[in-house]
Amino acid sequence: xxxxxxxxxxxxxxxxxxxxxxxxxxxxxxxxxxxxxxxxxxxxxxxxxxxxxxxxxxxxxxxxxxxxxxxxxxxxxxxxxxxxxxxxxxxxxxxxxxxxxxxxxxxxxxxxxxxxxxxxxxxxxxxxxxxxxxxxxxxxxxxxxxxxxxxxxxxxxxxxxxxxxxxxxxxxxxxxxxxxxxxxxxxxxxxxxxxxxxxxxxxxxxxxxxxxxxxxxxxxxxxxxxxxxxxxxxxxxxxxxxxx
Amino acid sequence: xxxxxxxxxxxxxxxxxxxxxxxxxxxxxxxxxxxxxxxxxxxxxxxxxxxxxxxxxxxxxxxxxxxxxxxxxxxxxxxxxxxxxxxxxxxxxxxxxxxxxxxxxxxxxxxxxxxxxxxxxxxxxxxxxxxxxxxxxxxxxxxxxxxxxxxxxxxxxxxxxxxxxxxxxxxxxxxxxxxxxxxxxxxxxxxxxxxxxxxxxxxxxxxxxxxxxxxxxxxxxxxxxxxxxxxxxxxxxxxxxxxx
Numbered sequence: 001x002x003x004x005x006x007x008x009x010x011x012x013x014x015x016x017x018x019x020x021x022x023x024x025x026x027x028x029x030x031x032x033x034x035x036x037x038x039x040x041x042x043x044x045x046x047x048x049x050x051x052x053x054x055x056x057x058x059x060x061x062x063x064x065x066x067x068x069x070x071x072x073x074x075x076x077x078x079x080x081x082x083x084x085x086x087x088x089x090x091x092x093x094x095x096x097x098x099x100x101x102x103x104x105x106x107x108x109x110x111x112x113x114x115x116x117x118x119x120x121x122x123x124x125x126x127x128x129x130x131x132x133x134x135x136x137x138x139x140x141x142x143x144x145x146x147x148x149x150x151x152x153x154x155x156x157x158x159x160x161x162x163x164x165x166x167x168x169x170x171x172x173x174x175x176x177x178x179x180x181x182x183x184x185x186x187x188x189x190x191x192x193x194x195x196x197x198x199x200x201x202x203x204x205x206x207x208x209x210x211x212x213x214x215x216x217x218x219x220x221x222x223x224x225x226x227x228x229x230x231x232x233x234x235x236x237x238x239x240x241x242x243x244x
Numbered sequence: 245x246x247x248x249x250x251x252x253x254x255x256x257x258x259x260x261x262x263x264x265x266x267x268x269x270x271x272x273x274x275x276x277x278x279x280x281x282x283x284x285x286x287x288x289x290x291x292x293x294x295x296x297x298x299x300x301x302x303x304x305x306x307x308x309x310x311x312x313x314x315x316x317x318x319x320x321x322x323x324x325x326x327x328x329x330x331x332x333x334x335x336x337x338x339x340x341x342x343x344x345x346x347x348x349x350x351x352x353x354x355x356x357x358x359x360x361x362x363x364x365x366x367x368x369x370x371x372x373x374x375x376x377x378x379x380x381x382x383x384x385x386x387x388x389x390x391x392x393x394x395x396x397x398x399x400x401x402x403x404x405x406x407x408x409x410x411x412x413x414x415x416x417x418x419x420x421x422x423x424x425x426x427x428x429x430x431x432x433x434x435x436x437x438x439x440x441x442x443x444x445x446x447x448x449x450x451x452x453x454x455x456x457x458x459x460x461x462x463x464x465x466x467x468x469x470x471x472x473x474x475x476x477x478x479x480x481x482x483x484x485x486x487x488x
Contacts, residue, residue, distance in 0.1 A: 013262075014261065015262070016261060017258065017262075018257075018258045018259070018265065019259055021262065102380040102381060102385065102386050102387045103377070103388055104389060104390070124381070125380070126381060128373070129261065129344075129371045133251075133344050133347070133371035133374075134371055136344075137368070137369040137371045142352050145352045145353075146348070148398070149396065149397045149398070150395070150397075151396075152388070152394040152395075152396070153393045154391050154393070165412075168409075169395065
């Protein structure tokens with residue numbers, strides 16, 4: 001019994017790895033998470049570009065909090081589906097997850113729930129391109145070079161961590177800041193770095209929105225990405241010039 | 245005239261994206277960096293698994309410093325090769341880079357050098373899976389979940405930044421610490437987190453070395469990766485338990 005968390009990248013069906021395509025095609029069962037609303041998820045659209053056998057499982061796709069019990073029940077139902085597939089003879093069940101299965105993915109919880117029910121399950125993952133990398137490529141932003149450090153922060157709880165990261169790290173990337181966008185932008189502006197920052201949402205999908213962070217006005221979706229790039233261009237440890 | 249930095253992933257030819265394969269095959273010229281020693285680089289091996297047209301350019305593949313002028317000359321020579329290809333009629337030149345072209349990649353310098361010579365060049369990048377993600381998948385390590393933060397640090401200069409990151413971030417990933425490995429491991433041990441940390445080198449290649457960081461003895465290669473995972477498992481913002 002083998003459960004594989006397959007990272008299918010940020011949304012563009014071409015930004016999936018050759019290995020992910022092979023694992024999805026070879027798996028006996030391919031599960032894709034959908035929201036309780038029933039609307040198809042991003043992972044499903046990518047999977048369907050490469051194989052016909054996607055089967056939906058209702059899943060909580062984010063961690064806004066406040067629905068803890070309902071979400072735990074959803075993971076448990078998905079885990080039951082995996083275990084049922086094993087009992088029906090499936091040797092490999094693949095679970096497609098947007099981005100990378102080891103970076104803010106619900107696969108972590110699914111794997112834990114499946115192992116709780118079927119401790120002999122072998123769990124594997126196939127890495128995938130993350131939203132941060134896709135936004136960097138699409139916007140022409142260098143994430144890090146030379147000796148630069150990078151801080152990646154989910155900001156569900158507010159901008160405190162962001163303020164500290166802007167002081168301690170060269171490049172700062174923020175996820176999940178939809179609910180505190182105003183506070184986040186104010187913190188980046190106060191650090192004097194709003195002019196360099198780039199914002200993106202729905203990357204590679206219809207309605208893709210990429211722009212300088214300074215041009216954000218109004219609310220932004222929960223699944224948004226903000227890159228505040230480092231400012232140094234170095235060569236062999238020697239500062240060449242400030243970026244950009 | 246179009247210069248595309250193509251991320252070919254950490255070394256395993258299957259961990260390249262469908263888009264990267266297409267761009268490499270469609271490009272008029274595909275350049276792969278090799279070291280001055282002439283030994284084939286990792287990027288070349290991945291490219292040759294998908295297309296025959298790889299052409300070597302001698303390049304400085306890391307930033308150990310101390311050879312600043314020679315490295316600048318190497319980038320300049322590579323940039324001349326790109327510009328010559330354009331003058332010979334190439335519309336698209338692809339430059340293959342291990343990992344992701346926007347994450348600690350020499351492509352940043354090449355693009356700058358090409359634009360210096362040929363300002364009208366359109367520069368694009370195709371994202372790729374990074375070593376950090378590959379090590380997480382191969383070792384069964386969750387990089388981040390829920391509200392966890394991640395700090396990614398090159399440690400060419402020593403472990404000071406690491407000590408601060410271990411205090412301020414949940415997960416800490418260190419690159420390029422080969423020369424200061426002893427100091428790095430001592431800092432992780434002092435933070436009480438050596439038992440959770442995982443080490444990897446030559447990922448997906450012959451001689452792959454993945455093990456608990458506590459089992460490192462002796463020198464490690466320059467291009468090594470260390471993951472010190474966060475310790476929280478949360479559900480909707482509520483702490484479920486400490487990891488692992």
